[in-house]
Amino acid sequence: MSVARPVVLSGFGSYKNVLAARARAAGVREATIGAVIPYLSQNARVIALDRQQPGGPPNSNFIPPFAPYRAQHVTSDLINRGAARFQSGRAQMRWLEQRFGVEPQVLLAIFGHETSYGRVTGNFDLLEVLATLAYEGRRRQFFEDEFIAALQLLDRGTPRSRLKGSWAGATGYPQFMPSNVLRLATDGDGSANIWGSEMDGLASIAAYLRDAGWKPGIHWGIPVRVSPSLNRAAVRTTLVPPRCPQVFRRHSRWLSMREWRQLGVIPTGQAIPEGEMATLLEPDGPSATAYLLTSNYRAILDYNCSNFYALSVGLLADRIAAGG
Template sequence: MRRSPTRLIPVLASLICLASPAAAASCGNTATGFEAWKADFAKVARKAGVKRRGLEALAQAQYATRTIAADRNQKSFRYTLEKFLQVRGAETIVAQARRRKAANPNYYATLERQYGVPAGILLAIHGMETAFGNFMGDSPVVSAIVTLAYDCRRSEFFVPHALGALTLVDQGSITAATLGARHGELGHTQFLPGNALTYGVDATGDGQVDFYNLTDALASTANFLRAKGWKPGRGYAPGQPNFRVIEQWNAATVYQQSIALMAARIDGN
């Protein structure tokens, strides 16, 4: 049975409501205190409805030193647009995206009919996030996102996503060992776990939302953009109606501009 993403929205809302006590409980900036914080967080997770598998994944979570290092050192988002495009390999992304679109035009046309999001946007995101699935991360998702929920720098933001990750474990979408990006993003297009829980689509119809399956991942990405207000057929360059939706995908201005520029070239606009 295909899971309806709209039915998951109240789930994440309830997790957010329960986040405040965890955010206030003994956050830290080093590994010291992490295990004690996990014990407190387990109580919040139980109240949020996290069950046995999710709680076991929380208990197994390790303090992710590489995640903290990455969070403190996000230099690429301070580049100029030209430098960012060069560093991220925009020319290669556009060329590969055009080939992918040409090889499977009906697939991308179907996604656009269903969600209103053109191929260029989905391909630009896919290429930017994981080089079209060639590298989806090397960090355990649960450990990374739980570490960020514990870390005092942005605990309030990451606590709901940590609860989302544990719920995804309960649902079987990920396990304690699933690998993703350093900040806990997962799958082909690097969803944060709370967003994965809310906007995930079982496009294959196999009864499971699998973000490491391309069909599920791209449908989920398109669903996210539609839910954030994507207007079919409207422009997505800076200043146009759909650019504000791209802003919902990633908060970095240089990233947003890059997606819009690459997508326009992929789509031939």
């Protein structure tokens, strides 16, 4: 029985041959392969940005405070512009909620968080970015798959000029990776164009959250006051999820809202139905603001697996819906 040997790369030129072979195996047209792959170059800026990403030791228990992140991502500018869009487009917001079952203020909050409501979508060439990150090798399989998906978008008629985005390979108003563009780009006003139509961008975000398990009619989460007597060890989760374990280990186990009330965890604002299940998150530790989070918070985490990201999206959404 033969054992497959890892591909040995002698340089980026050699790696382009690997990408071409993968593209052919995936059914990408030869004309597309020939128009793109021979002309790819490595992007040194992309590599530098990737290596600057915060990380720390894999098992580090250090958690930075949430407040600075919140101040940076739940700004008065994002709140006011989102609230104005929410008010002026009420009919569109209702249509989105009726079609997808997702709170429209959450869609706007993600749109605002990701691109400042379409102002900053990125100008990196997506094919070059994805090939560079794949060659770098930290997440080779993931970025190779996304590179192939980007070629498939070209095969489907997406102009190369549209395939611009972030240094990490995300594109359009929703900041989707190419595979998600193929799978979830949604028409909100005539033809699916996540690069030029705000409604298509919002509809595509809604399609993503629905696909991630969003439950209609349930809020993402609420701030709560925690009793000083709460036994945190008794509500600690023992589950270890396959994805983002560092993120989810900060959550408690699931209890109903009724059970949380009985433990002295009291909502300080909007209510969630008593029978709804929720987890407790204290982003800055005991004695600071805490949140009870529903399964819809998990859908936001699927968009970006970071508690700070998901919390800031939820809080921005609440301020948008409140009108500022």
